[in-house]
Structures are given as C-alpha cells and as structure tokens.
Amino acid sequence: MEKKKPKVAFFSLTSDEGCQFILLDLGEKFFNFLKEVELIDFSLIEEMPFPKGKVKIDVAFVEGLPIKKEEIKLLKKIRKESKILVAMGNCASLGGIPEMKNYQGKERTIRYIYKKLNVENPEIKEIDNFVKVDFYIPGCPIDGEEFLKFAKELIQGKIPEIPQKPVCSECEHQGKETCFLRKKEPCLGPITLAGCGAICPKNYQLCYGCRGILKNINPKGFLETLKKFKNPKEIEDNLEIFGIKDDIEEKLK
Amino acid sequence: MHFEVNHSFEKSKKITIPHIHKIEGEAGFWAKVMRTGEIEDLKIQTLLGLRQIEGILVGRRYFEVPIVVSRICGICPVPHILCSVTAIENALKIKVSEQTALLRKLILAANIIHSHTLHLFFLSLPDFFDIENDLDLLKKFSKESKSALRVRDLALEITRVIGGRAVHPITPIVGGFTKIPEKEKLKKILEKIPQAIEDANLLIETFKKIEYPEFERENLFASIFNGKDYPYYIEKFVKIGEEKFTFSDFYSVQIEENLKLFPVKRVKFKGGPYMVGAIARIKNNEKFLTKNSKEKLNQFLKEKKLGKEQYFKNTFHNLFSQAIEVLQFLEICQELLKEILKLSLKEEKPEINPSRYTFGRTSGLSAIEAPRGTLFHYFEIDKEGRISKCNIITPTAQFLSNIEEDLKLLLPKILKSKKREQIRKIRSLIRVYDPCISCATH
Numbered sequence: 123m124e125k126k127k128p129k130v131a132f133f134s135l136t137s138d139e140g141c142q143f144i145l146l147d148l149g150e151k152f153f154n155f156l157k158e159v160e161l162i163d164f165s166l167i168e169e170m171p172f173p174k175g176k177v178k179i180d181v182a183f184v185e186g187l188p189i190k191k192e193e194i195k196l197l198k199k200i201r202k203e204s205k206i207l208v209a210m211g212n213c214a215s216l217g218g219i220p221e222m223k224n225y226q227g228k229e230r231t232i233r234y235i236y237k238k239l240n241v242e243n244p245e246i247k248e249i250d251n252f253v254k255v256d257f258y259i260p261g262c263p264i265d266g267e268e269f270l271k272f273a274k275e276l277i278q279g280k281i282p283e284i285p286q287k288p289v290c291s292e293c294e295h296q297g298k299e300t301c302f303l304r305k306k307e308p309c310l311g312p313i314t315l316a317g318c319g320a321i322c323p324k325n326y327q328l329c330y331g332c333r334g335i336l337k338n339i340n341p342k343g344f345l346e347t348l349k350k351f352k353n354p355k356e357i358e359d360n361l362e363i364f365g366i367k368d369d370i371e372e373k374l375k
Numbered sequence: 376m377h378f379e380v381n382h383s384f385e386k387s388k389k390i391t392i393p394h395i396h397k398i399e400g401e402a403g404f405w406a407k408v409m410r411t412g413e414i415e416d417l418k419i420q421t422l423l424g425l426r427q428i429e430g431i432l433v434g435r436r437y438f439e440v441p442i443v444v445s446r447i448c449g450i451c452p453v454p455h456i457l458c459s460v461t462a463i464e465n466a467l468k469i470k471v472s473e474q475t476a477l478l479r480k481l482i483l484a485a486n487i488i489h490s491h492t493l494h495l496f497f498l499s500l501p502d503f504f505d506i507e508n509d510l511d512l513l514k515k516f517s518k519e520s521k522s523a524l525r526v527r528d529l530a531l532e533i534t535r536v537i538g539g540r541a542v543h544p545i546t547p548i549v550g551g552f553t554k555i556p557e558k559e560k561l562k563k564i565l566e567k568i569p570q571a572i573e574d575a576n577l578l579i580e581t582f583k584k585i586e587y588p589e590f591e592r593e594n595l596f597a598s599i600f601n602g603k604d605y606p607y608y609i610e611k612f613v614k615i616g617e618e619k620f621t622f623s624d625f626y627s628v629q630i631e632e633n634l635k636l637f638p639v640k641r642v643k644f645k646g647g648p649y650m651v652g653a654i655a656r657i658k659n660n661e662k663f664l665t666k667n668s669k670e671k672l673n674q675f676l677k678e679k680k681l682g683k684e685q686y687f688k689n690t691f692h693n694l695f696s697q698a699i700e701v702l703q704f705l706e707i708c709q710e711l712l713k714e715i716l717k718l719s720l721k722e723e724k725p726e727i728n729p730s731r732y733t734f735g736r737t738s739g740l741s742a743i744e745a746p747r748g749t750l751f752h753y754f755e756i757d758k759e760g761r762i763s764k765c766n767i768i769t770p771t772a773q774f775l776s777n778i779e780e781d782l783k784l785l786l787p788k789i790l791k792s793k794k795r796e797q798i799r800k801i802r803s804l805i806r807v808y809d810p811c812i813s814c815a816t817h
Contacts, residue, residue, distance in 0.1 A: 134401060135424075136423045136424035136426060137449075137813070138446050138447055138448050138449040138452075138813045139399060139400065139448075139449045139450070139813055140446065140448075140449025140452070140542045140543060141449070142449065143449040143450055143542050144449075144541075144542050146493065146497075147531055147541055147542065149524050149527070149528060150524070153510065153513060156510060157510075161508075161510075165394065165396040165397065165401070166396070166397060166399075166497075166498075167397065167497060167508070167509040167510075168396065168397075168507060168508040168509060168510075169396050169397065169507040169508070170396075170507065170508070171393075171394065171396075188424070189423075189424020189425065189426070190422070190423075190424045192422070193424065218446070219426070219428075219431070219443055219446045220426040220427070220431070222431045222435075222443075223426075223427055223430065223431055226430075226431070226433075226434065230430075231427050231430035231431055231433070232427055232430055233430070234427075234429060234430040234433050234764075234765070235425075235427055235429050235430050236634060237634075239634070239635070241425060241638065242424060242425070243425075243427075262446070262543065263449065263542045263543055307727070321539065321540060321545065322539075322545055324539070325539035325540075325545040325546050325553055325554045326546070326553035326554045326724065327539075327545045327546070327548075327553050327727070328727065330442070356436075359435070359436060359439070363439060363442060363443070
C-alpha cells in the first residue's frame with residue numbers, strides 16, 4: 123500500500139511573491155518535491171480554492187504579511203487547519219520592506235500616496251503577532267536550496283535547526299582587504315544569520331541583514347564599533363531596510 | 376475554481392470570482408449583469424494590501440531605492456531596479472558606460488523572456504485545455520514543458536550571471552554594476568542560445584495551435600519608441616496609437632492617474648483606456664522585429680487567415696505576441712552577448728554611496744519596457760541625497776481599465792453559457808493580459 127503523502131500548502135499574504143517565484147525557479151527540483159506531497163493550495167500553479175470548511179494540512183508555508191482584515195482572517199484559518207505553520211521569507215518573519223513604514227509614522231507615509239482616501243493602513247506586524255509560528259525560513263528572498271532542505275524535514279514533522287553562525291563565516295572577503303568593514307562600510311554580516319552563502323558581499327554589496335539577527339549575540343558592541351565610522355542615522359537607516367531595527371531594540375533593552 | 380453566481384435579483388445576476396488563481400498577486404472579479412446583457416457594474420478587485428512603497432521611499436537615501444523597488448515584484452524586479460536607477464541617474468546627471476548599458480539591456484531582455492515563458496506556459500496555456508493543475512500540464516505537454524523550462528532556465532541563468540541572483544538581483548546600482556560577469560560564463564550562455572531559439576520555436580508552434588476565441592475591440596497601444604530598433608531599455612519617446620510624445624510629456628501631461636479608486640492608481644490616456652505589453656510593442660514596432668520573429672508572425676496570420684488589423688483587435692493575441700517576443704528577445708540577447716564579448720570587460724566598481732555626487736534639489740524620470748508594458752519611475756532628490764518625492768506607474772495600472780472594457784464586451788456574449796464556462800472565459804481573458812497585482816498595488 124502506498125504511504126499517505128503529507129499535505130502541504132503555500133499561501134500568499136501581501137508581498138511581492140518573490141519567495142514563491144524562488145520555488146518555481148527551482149524548476150524540476152521543486153516539481154519533484156511536489157510529487158512527494160499532496161498539494162492543498164498554491165494559487166500560482168493550480169485553480170483549487172482554499173476550502174471554506176475543514177481541511178487538514180501538515181505543513182503550511184506563508185509568505186508576506188497581513189495588511190487587510192481578510193488576510194488576518196485567512197491567516198487564523200490557516201493556523202487552525204495546520205499542524206506546522208512556517209513563515210516563509212523576510213516579510214512574514216521580520217516585517218521586511220513594508221515595515222519601514224512603522225519607523226516613519228504610518229500617517230505620514232500614506233499621505234505621500236493618497237491624501238484624501240480612507241485606506242487600510244495598519245501598523246505592519248509580522249505574522250507571529252497574530253498566530254503561533256513553528257518555523258521561520260529566513261531571507262529576502264529565501265534561498266531555494268535551503269528551502270528544499272528545510273521542507274524535507276518539515277514534511278516529516280520535524281522542526282529544522284538553523285546553525286547560529288554569522289554571514290561572515292560564509293563570506294569570501296572575511297579577513298581580507300576587501301572586507302567592507304575594513305573599508306569602513308557598515309556591513310551587517312557579523313550579526314546576521316548565515317545560510318545565504320554571503321551572496322550580497324560576494325556581489326560587492328553590503329549585507330543589510332535580511333536573514334535576521336543571530337539569536338545568541340548581543341549586537342551592542344558591534345553597533346558601537348559601526349558608530350565610530352558612520353553617523354548613527356546612517357546605521358539606523360541600514361537597520362530599517364529589512365525590518366530588523368525593532369529586533370535589535372528588543373535585544374538592547 | 377471557486378465562483379458564485381447569485382440569482383437573487385430577478386432582472387440581474389452577479390458573477391463573482393473571489394480569488395483568481397495563477398496570476399501574479401491576488402485579485403478577484405466582480406460583476407452585476409442585467410438579463411438584457413447590460414452591465415450594471417464590473418470590476419477587478421485586488422486582494423492585496425497596500426504596502427505604500429512610494430511613501431516608504433520618501434526620506435530614504437537614493438541608493439536604497441533599487442533595493443526597495445525590487446521588492447515591488449518577485450517576477451519583474453529587473454525592470455523596477457533599472458527604471459529606478461536610470462531615473463536617479465537622470466536626476467543626478469550621471470552617465471553610464473557602454474558596458475553598463477549593454478549589460479542592462481541583456482539582463483532586461485532576459486527578464487522579459489523569463490516572465491513571458493512563465494506566463495505563457497504555466498499560467499495561461501492550461502486555460503485552453505481545461506487543465507486545473509500545472510502538474511497535469513507537465514504530464515500532458517511533456518516535450519513542450521521541457522522546452523519552456525529550458526528557455527526559462529537560460530533566462531534565469533543570464534539574470535544570475537549578471538545580477539548575482541535571479542529574484543532581486545544584487546549587482547545593478549546607480550552608476551553601473553557592483554560586479555561584472557565573467558566572460559567565460561557569458562560565452563557559455565551564448566553557446567546555449569541556439570538550443571533556446573529552437574525551444575522558442577516549439578513554444579510558438581504550441582501557441583499557434585491554440586484556438587483563440589473570436590474577439591474584437593479597437594485597442595489603443597502604447598510603448599516606448601525610437602524609430603530605429605525594437606525598443607525596451609530607456610527611450611526618448613512614447614508612441615500611442617499614431618501619436619508620438621516625449622516620455623516626459625506622456626508621463627506628466629498626457630496620462631492621468633485616478634487617485635480615487637484605491638488601492639490601484641488606474642491610468643487613462645485622454646480619459647480613455649489603453650493597452651501596453653507584448654501586443655502593444657509589436658503593434659508599434661513590427662518593422663523592427665527580427666527576420667525570424669516577423670516570419671513567425673506572418674505565418675500565424677496566414678494560417679489563421681487573419682488580417683493584421685484583426686490580429687491587433689483581439690486581446691487574446693497578447694499570448695501569441697508574448698511567444699513571438701520570447702524569440703525576439705532571445706535573438707536580441709544573442710546579438711548583445713556577441714557585442715559584450717567583444718568589449719574588454721572591466722570592473723568599474725561604482726561606489727554604493729559615492730561622495731563625488733553633488734546633490735541639490737533635482738528630479739528624474741525614466742521609462743522602460745517591463746514584460747507587461749511600459750513602466751515609469753519618477754523621483755525628486757533633496758540636498759542630502761534623500762528621496763523627497765516618488766511616483767511609480769506600472770503596466771498593470773495602465774491596462775486595468777482596458778481589461779474591464781474587454782470584459783464588458785465579453786460578458787453579454789457568455790450570459791447563456793454554463794456557469795463553469797463563464798468563469799473559465801472570464802478568467803482566461805483576464806489572464807491573457809498577464810496582470811501583475813503586486814506591481815499594481817505596490
């Protein structure tokens with residue numbers, strides 16, 4: 123008798139859907155993964171509606187964050203129907219680019235677009251403010267190979283462990299003249315969770331911490347060092363891009 | 376597919392599709408149609424929240440812009456990045472090297488190929504064979520799907536080699552590229568292009584065999600224009616219908632954004648709808664198609680016994696136009712690669728935030744062709760190099776009204792069809808536009 127396949131679903135709240143495209147970009151590898159599971163929902167590749175009634179999902183992957191009330195309702199239903207709920211990517215896990223609005227004062231931000239309209243304009247909150255999240259896949263966007271590795275464990279009911287190592291540990295510039303920090307550029311590699319292969323520094327771009335802050339560190343000393351060669355406002359700006367400023371503030375409390 | 380048809384009104388009925396799958400972003404369809412065929416109300420509603428990207432950018436440093444706008448859309452980050460950096464370069468009067476311009480053209484052409492193949496094969500084709508799940512499509516069209524995936528993989532490889540990553544490329548910044556691709560890798564890509572062209576031809580054959588629904592409506596087509604070649608990367612003019620405007624005149628005078636219909640700023644030209652995207656580009660620049668692309672288009676017209684006018688009146692042909700463009704842009708990539716390989720590529724390493732730029736109150740606009748049509752980015756920059764004003768007009772915001780006009784024509788014709796058939800037709804018409812709701816609702 124064929125073993126029952128685990129039920130998997132992908133959901134998209136407000137986002138650019140970039141993480142879902144990472145999955146499709148895996149091509150054959152992703153379609154092979156789908157052969158091992160029963161697909162309950164993935165609106166980019168099938169027509170089946172997410173049922174109003176009861177469904178049982180083993181692993182639900184959620185991209186994006188809720189801005190509309192309907193999205194909060196959907197998120198809560200997903201939680202209710204799922205054994206494991208996974209936040210997929212930076213927006214769902216850390217608030218991402220949309221969270222910059224919180225730092226600016228949301229009433230200010232909307233005025234630059236719609237002056238007169240009454241637009242749904244909530245404070246941006248990561249999905250774990252609404253429901254319990256069992257696992258976070260880091261990155262903006264996520265890394266496809268890393269997703270497959272995590273997903274294989276998740277469909278067996280296991281919660282993966284991500285080694286708490288900094289981006290620098292994977293960086294080809296570490297200890298070299300070409301290291302951004304040596305050149306007094308505020309790269310966030312030392313406090314950011316590795317796993318991306320230091321892809322930004324590899325392409326001569328600073329790390330802006332899209333994978334989130336390491337759990338086992340206190341970033342205070344590092345930030346003090348940065349302030350020696352960059353003005354505090356610039357550093358703050360860098361922390362705001364991928365929604366990690368609030369996490370840092372939490373750690374510094 | 377989830378749909379509801381409500382018969383509670385005697386004289387009218389509601390047709391709703393709460394969530395249209397297989398488009399980029401989340402949207403639904405809602406209409407109220409009288410029994411007489413008159414349409415009381417019809418709209419496409421986006422289900423995404425507003426992220427307020429333009430508002431977010433105000434106050435941010437100019438060099439953050441490409442990082443932020445890239446996240447407007449996971450499928451077309453490249454045009455957003457390139458439109459923003461070229462607009463900022465216009466504002467700061469920065470000239471880029473020939474090498475930079477060629478590499479930008481290459482990565483943009485690759486993005487159009489990648490987006491079109493995804494849309495053609497995985498989002499739209501199943502509509503014409505009543506296939507509800509792409510995994511079934513992969514089985515039924517095994518040879519064709521291998522071809523489509525191969526073309527897409529090559530486009531993604533180009534994006535990765537130049538941009539450092541396929542989704543949200545890293546290297547393109549204001550002033551150039553942080554890193555220059557290795558020639559060896561570019562050579563390998565060039566070697567793979569003939570196979571991709573063969574695959575594109577198969578894709579064209581597949582889309583030639585489709586029975587396109589009969590449909591006629593006069594469209595007004597807009598795209599950037601130069602009168603010399605097939606334009607897609609920054610040009611001075613926009614052609615709409617038979618008129619030509621400079622892109623700044625078109626953006627600031629000729630089109631109007633409706634700010635009352637939250638959350639998408641719908642754009643109209645002289646009060647009416649217009650069309651952008653593959654079919655519009657081909658209409659406006661047909662004579663600049665490559666020999667092969669032109670031949671394929673003419674073969675299609677001949678076999679379908681269609682006049683050119685009829686071809687362009689039927690929006691469903693946007694699909695075939697995309698298939699033609701896959702070939703067109705593959706051939707463009709081939710030429711670009713040859714040209715780039717002739718250069719002695721050198722690292723320019725533009726600084727991420729150079730001190731040599733002088734800021735004063737200044738503004739810049741840019742227009743480029745994204746897969747779905749013309750994209751505009753406008754920025755004002757203050758004395759500190761921070762953004763003080765920003766506006767982004769996406770292709771989908773421009774053609775949303777055009778879809779609705781098409782649907783108004785389609786609906787009365789399908790009132791007597793079965794519910795399932797109605798929904799299938801509505802969503803397939805919406806999908807041939809390849810709407811990107813993430814872009815539209817940024």
